[in-house]
Amino acid sequence: MLYSSVNYTQTDLIDISDRGLAFGDGIFTTGKVVEGKLEHYQAHIERLKHGCSMLQLPTPDWQALENEVSNAINGRTLATIKVTITAGVSSRGYSRRGSLTPTIIITVSEFPSHYxxxxxxxxxxxxxxxxxxxxxxxxxxxxxxxxxxxxxxxxxxxxxxxxxxxxxxxxxxxxxxxxxxxxxxxxxxxxxxxxxxxxxxxxxxxxxxxxxxxxxxxxxxxxxxxxxxxxxxxxxxxxxxxxxxxxxxxxxxxxxxxxxxx
The missing domain is CATH 3.20.10.10 (D-amino Acid Aminotransferase, subunit A, domain 2)
Structure with a gap:
């Protein structure tokens, strides 16, 4: 792992009550980073927005998310980035009541060597x-x-x-x-x-x-x-x-x- 952040803080720790962990309640996109830029950048953002809309996920601060993506891939020659948005933390059970803030997870990894x-x-x-x-x-x-x-x-x-x-x-x-x-x-x-x-x-x-x-x-x-x-x-x-x-x-x-x- 080259980089990881949760809710714009550099860490690899996540709340055990997160709905992404408990129920797979969330979405993600994976992209190729070349010379510090994410290929198909706008298409990845639109995919995330569409997924949030379809699953009725809490709406992220899109500008903050894009800023964190830019920070995570800055200076990367060739890498893979994954952006995950979950429904956030909630009490036990399927209901999202009380879950108002999404969890934003961003990881950057080495590009697959066999590709x-x-x-x-x-x-x-x-x-x-x-x-x-x-x-x-x-x-x-x-x-x-x-x-x-x-x-x-x-x-x-x-x-x-x-x-x-x-x-x-x-x-x-x-x-x-x-x-x-x-x-x-x-x-x-x-x-x-x-x-x-x-x-x-x-x-x-x-x-x-x-x-x-x-x-x-x-x-x-x-x-x-x-x-x-x-x-x-x-x-x-x-x-x-x-x-x-x-x-x-x-x-x-x-x-x-x-x-x-x-």
Whole structure:
């Protein structure tokens, strides 16, 4: 850990009655820091604001939060920042009564050492047997309830792949463990619908907005079997080609060329 603060004070201590710890009552965003600047800065702030609104969290002092982010990443050449907002401290029970002040947690960590290799060589993609539940009330939000992702990661640690495709309980493709997923077929770009499950990643949203020929679909894993190219994305990785999916292999240069046509 390179830096940590709680409510704008440099520390790694948190109240044991915090609702983020007790119930996962909160949201977070994770971003890439390059030369003292947070990539996709405004998109990360808007994500936090949207998450607070959707979960009806106490409203932070946004200027104070942004000032602390700037302070935390100042002078960092390459790092990862995570900003967490919880519903704050409350008495025992699910009710938020008495919880009027959010808890703001900011941490800065080393950039994942294996990500540059992935960016240069692409990734090997498998399939997770863990299924995601459906909940339109929380779909798309990067909330603190990450038990499904923990189970996926536990399984992924036993597999000889870099990432894993995850489906929902209806067997529709949703995402990967830590990334969104896209595939190309006949120069058309496809990505899963996330209205019932999954996280609407910042890079995913930017790709959708900047690409004319993109379709948001409900699709089974068979769609990847016949894809011309597959790639994954998140705020730390950017866009990473898949070079192997199960028994299929893709030439990284061909994948990059196809992405350029979409």
């Amino acid at each position: 540059p290799l992935w960016q240069n060589q692409g990734v090997n993609l498998g399939i997770s047997t863990v299924k995601l539940g459906l909940n339109p009330s929380t779909a798309g939000i990067k909330h603190l309830n990450r038990l499904e992702q923990v189970l996926i990661r536990n399984e992924l640690d036993t597999l000889d792949v870099d990432e894993a495709v995850v489906c929902d309980i209806n067997n529709n493709i949703v995402e990967c463990n830590t990334a969104n997923i896209f595939w190309v077929k006949n120069n058309t770009l496809f990505t899963p619908c996330l209205k019932l499950s999954g996280v609407t990643g910042i890079v995913r949203e930017e790709l959708i907005k900047s690409t004319e020929n993109v379709q948001i679909v409900n699709a089974s894993i068979e769609a990847l079997d016949s894809a011309d190219a597959i790639f994954i994305s998140n705020s730390l990785l950017g866009v990473i080609p898949v070079v192997k999916f199960m028994e299929r292999t893709f030439n990284i240069e061909t994948v990059l060329a196809l992405l350029g046509k979409c």
